[in-house]
């Protein structure tokens with residue numbers, strides 16, 4: 014026993030020295046001119062390691078690839094140029110790159126940290142660490158050779174020091190963080206000083222200012238991301254015309270005003286994201302010149318006018334979201350040319366007329382949302398073509414006719430929302446053949462007939478909302494105990510007499526709505542309440558439907574009815 018252990022120790026030592034030797038051999042043989050780490054660089058790095066030693070012993074909450082304490086492996090006797098995350102200049106041996114992104118650094122980064130003595134650093138990545146809400150030291154301005162600096166999501170807080178703008182060689186700067194502030198004048202200084210800037214990412218940094226005109230001069234800019242920065246005023250329109258720009262994200266700046274320019278041909282823009290801004294005006298006719306665009310997100314802005322036909326020229330478009338604007342006129346049939354589209358959202362606009370049947374050509378569509386856009390007539394038959402569809406949102410329209418059985422051919426459907434649409438007739442029981450259906454919402458229509466009992470045996474259906482129709486109770490309930498339903502809303506129907514006890518078999522039910530317009534008989538309640546007394550901690554708050562002045566409802570936990578009858582007035 015004892016000797017075996019000793020043997021193992023020897024083996025470990027032997028292997029370790031082998032590995033050390035091999036790696037030494039390799040590095041000297043393959044690149045014989047390679048310089049080793051300079052002693053001052055090595056000791057600066059080891060001091061940096063010491064500064065954060067304590068934090069590294071605790072483990073991060075979330076694990077994913079690339080997430081480990083890179084500094085742990087740094088050893089004094091090993092050439093620092095071979096340390097994890099360290100890059101040296103081939104010729105001089107100076108440390109020029111330090112990639113400690115996602116490396117469990119935890120603690121305060123002091124202004125006197127030995128990091129700031131690594132004057133040759135060109136690339137520095139400290140993103141996704143935990144600097145326990147300390148401020149960004151102005152000492153960063155000493156690293157004058159920096160071309161790349163990433164301090165994103167590292168739990169820094171407070172004001173970003175003005176001295177950052179002295180780093181005139183920066184071509185990539187990411188300070189995205191939830192708790193930082195940047196002065197408007199410092200953003201201007203950054204824009205004026207860092208003339209070679211390619212990537213500027215300041216998401217969630219509270220800037221609370223207008224956007225400096227100087228951004229227009231950053232002619233090398235490829236990616237600009239200023240999401241959720243509390244920006245206001247008018248965005249300088251010519252930024253969109255920067256020749257190398259590939260991504261521009263200005264989302265979540267609700268006070269930011271702006272307009273799109275006419276776009277020249279062969280624009281390199283791939284991502285245009287103006288989600289929740291106050292950009293307005295029309296999409297220009299030249300919009301189709303954005304021939305590289307993959308992602309267009311204009312959700313919740315203030316655009317109006319007709320969509321230009323040219324939008325159908327943007328062949329690579331994959332994601333198109335125009336929800337919550339004031340677009341009007343016909344939906345152009347050219348949208349049917351966007352064969353790469355996987356997600357199409359046109360909801361809550363003022364379109365009129367029917368959507369063009371060419372949408373049936375969008376064979377890759379996985380998500381379609383056409384809510385509240387004045388649709389009438391039958392549910393469009395082009396939908397039958399969309400065999401990849403998982404999410405179908407058609408609520409708040411004025412359809413005539415029934416729920417088309419043909420939709421049950423779209424076997425990938427996971428969510429169907431067609432509420433408030435004046436649908437008539439029965440719910441086809443074929444719905445129960447959809448193996449992945451998770452949400453089925455046909456509330457507030459004029460549907461009639463019996464609720465298909467097969468809905469209660471579907472393997473994936475968790476949310477079923479059929480309230481405010483003229484449906485009658487299911488004819489028979491059988492084998493419903495394996496149903497994963499936890500939201501069941503049947504109020505405002507013509508259910509007739511029916512024992513509540515029936516629902517107790519739904520083991521996962523948390524929310525049952527049987528509001529006042531239903532004539533449900535409550536025999537079951539009294540029976541159950543006499544026999545079961547659940548501890549208060551098991552109670553779950555219902556999400557009350559407030560459609561009526563008072564209603565009956567029920568809280569059900571683990572299949573047991575606990576309370577019903579509540580009056581609101």
Ligand SMILES: *[C@@H]1O[C@H](CO)[C@@H](O)[C@H](O)[C@H]1NC(C)=O
Nearest residue numbers: 044047100101102103104109
């Ligand atoms: C080392 O220098 C050579 C030639 O200058 C270059 O090709 C190589 O990419 C450099 N290696 C590193 C790691 O910088």
Ligand SMILES: *[C@@H]1O[C@H](CO)[C@@H](O)[C@H](O)[C@H]1NC(C)=O
Nearest residue numbers: 079114115138139140141163
């Ligand atoms: C910095 O490191 C993080 C985490 O490893 C990585 O996600 C990010 O892309 C890196 N930043 C840059 C600019 O390469």
Ligand SMILES: *[C@@H]1O[C@H](CO)[C@@H](O)[C@H](O)[C@H]1NC(C)=O
Nearest residue numbers: 060121122123124125126127
């Ligand atoms: C660096 O600053 C911190 C906090 O001000 C201080 O505690 C520490 O002793 C300083 N370290 C050195 C090496 O000066």
Ligand SMILES: *[C@@H]1O[C@H](CO)[C@@H](O)[C@H](O)[C@H]1NC(C)=O
Nearest residue numbers: 074141142143144145167168
């Ligand atoms: C940063 O702070 C948030 C809380 O605001 C915390 O959830 C997260 O774990 C912190 N990240 C790190 C890397 O410490």
Ligand SMILES: *[C@@H]1O[C@H](CO)[C@@H](O)[C@H](O)[C@H]1NC(C)=O
Nearest residue numbers: 178179180181202203205206
């Ligand atoms: C630009 O950088 C220089 C140092 O390189 C600095 O002196 C100057 O103040 C900076 N300009 C602005 C507007 O910050």
Ligand SMILES: *[C@@H]1O[C@H](CO)[C@@H](O)[C@H](O)[C@H]1NC(C)=O
Nearest residue numbers: 194218219220221241242243
């Ligand atoms: C941003 O900072 C300003 C003060 O500079 C403050 O009034 C505002 O509430 C902050 N915005 C957010 C979203 O935190």
Ligand SMILES: *[C@@H]1O[C@H](CO)[C@@H](O)[C@H](O)[C@H]1NC(C)=O
Nearest residue numbers: 204205225226227228229230
């Ligand atoms: C842009 O650069 C030009 C020439 O370098 C300069 O004249 C102009 O003032 C700059 N514009 C802004 C807004 O900084």
Ligand SMILES: *[C@@H]1O[C@H](CO)[C@@H](O)[C@H](O)[C@H]1NC(C)=O
Nearest residue numbers: 267268269270291292293315
């Ligand atoms: C959006 O901008 C317009 C002026 O262009 C203004 O009338 C409107 O109030 C703004 N809306 C918001 C939410 O700021």
Ligand SMILES: *[C@@H]1O[C@H](CO)[C@@H](O)[C@H](O)[C@H]1NC(C)=O
Nearest residue numbers: 267268288289290291313314
């Ligand atoms: C839409 O924009 C308004 C301001 O115009 C904002 O209050 C609201 O939160 C935004 N909604 C979403 C879903 O982003």
Ligand SMILES: *[C@@H]1O[C@H](CO)[C@@H](O)[C@H](O)[C@H]1NC(C)=O
Nearest residue numbers: 322323324325326347349350
């Ligand atoms: C759409 O494609 C058809 C051919 O499939 C073509 O004739 C038409 O010009 C295209 N429309 C647009 C706007 O790209």
Ligand SMILES: *[C@@H]1O[C@H](CO)[C@@H](O)[C@H](O)[C@H]1NC(C)=O
Nearest residue numbers: 370371372373374394395398
């Ligand atoms: C359905 O797709 C086929 C090609 O897959 C196409 O020929 C047909 O026109 C489409 N139907 C509709 C209604 O869009």
Ligand SMILES: *[C@@H]1O[C@H](CO)[C@@H](O)[C@H](O)[C@H]1NC(C)=O
Nearest residue numbers: 397417418419420421422423
């Ligand atoms: C459903 O698909 C089958 C074959 O896949 C087809 O025969 C049938 O006509 C389709 N039903 C409807 C209503 O489209």
